[in-house]
Amino acid sequence: DAGITQSPRHKVTETGTPVTLRCHQTENHRYMYWYRQDPGHGLRLIHYSYGVKDTDKGEVSDGYSVSRSKTEDFLLTLESATSSQTSVYFCATSLGGDQPQHFGDGTRLSIL
Amino acid sequence: DQQVKQNSPSLSVQEGRISILNCDYTNSMFDYFLWYKKYPAEGPTFLISISSIKDKNEDGRFTVFLNKSAKHLSLHIVPSQPGDSAVYFCAASARVSGGGADGLTFGKGTHLIIQP
Known part of the structure; x- marks a missing residue:
């Protein structure tokens, strides 16, 4: 949807290791978002970007950082992964205004 | 504190009948509401x-109703089809006060099951 590719699709790693998830879009959308989905919580916003090098925190930003050096790429980094960050991570993009957000297919991240 | 609530974790409806999914919100700053469908x-x-x-x-078989005074919205699907079986999420944003970035606040979802 909206040409959004998330990589990797699945990852298993150990506590304390750094992890970077990538979101790549081909639609030239200005806005990009990272959410996590956990049982009993729906989707929760981690960080978002409103342009190249312009980012801000969402509801559950602790333990995460982001970077956007190009319009098409939005990276989510876990500097030192913890078991509580085991989740499914979704990237979304939007033109803003009246336009809805469109989502990628997610990355399933397991931290042991 | 949940700002968007979907109080029915699941809903079972017969094929061909109307499906009604409900959503309540508490934040009066929300001014834009969306429904998403999710397959596994x-x-x-x-x-x-x-x-x-x-x-x-209204858009085809899907209609969304908003009651601002009750802070309630609903999604109607008529007629319901087997392919409609999925999890449905209600989401909201405060576009005006949020400066246009539109971070969404989601409900926990309702699993809709269409029975043949």
Whole structure:
């Protein structure tokens, strides 16, 4: 949807290791978002970007950082992964205004 | 504190009948509401949205109703089809006060099951 590719699709790693998830879009959308989905919580916003090098925190930003050096790429980094960050991570993009957000297919991240 | 609530974790409806999914919100700053549909192992897919200046929006079999005084919205699917079986998420944003970035606040979802 909206040409959004998330990589990797699945990852298993150990506590304390750094992890970077990538979101790549081909639609030239200005806005990009990272959410996590956990049982009993729906989707929760981690960080978002409103342009190249312009980012801000969402509801559950602790333990995460982001970077956007190009319009098409939005990276989510876990500097030192913890078991509580085991989740499914979704990237979304939007033109803003009246336009809805469109989502990628997610990355399933397991931290042991 | 949950700002968007979907109080029915699951709903079972017969094929051909109407499906009604409900959503309540508490934040009076929300001015844009959306419904997403999600299949397992896929990302949410946008279905329909409504701005707070409207009380109804229709797109084919899908209609969303907004009651601002009750802080309640509902999604009607008529007629329900087997392919409608999925998890449906209600989402909201405060577009005006949020400066246009539109970070969404989601409900926990309702699993709709269409029975043949």
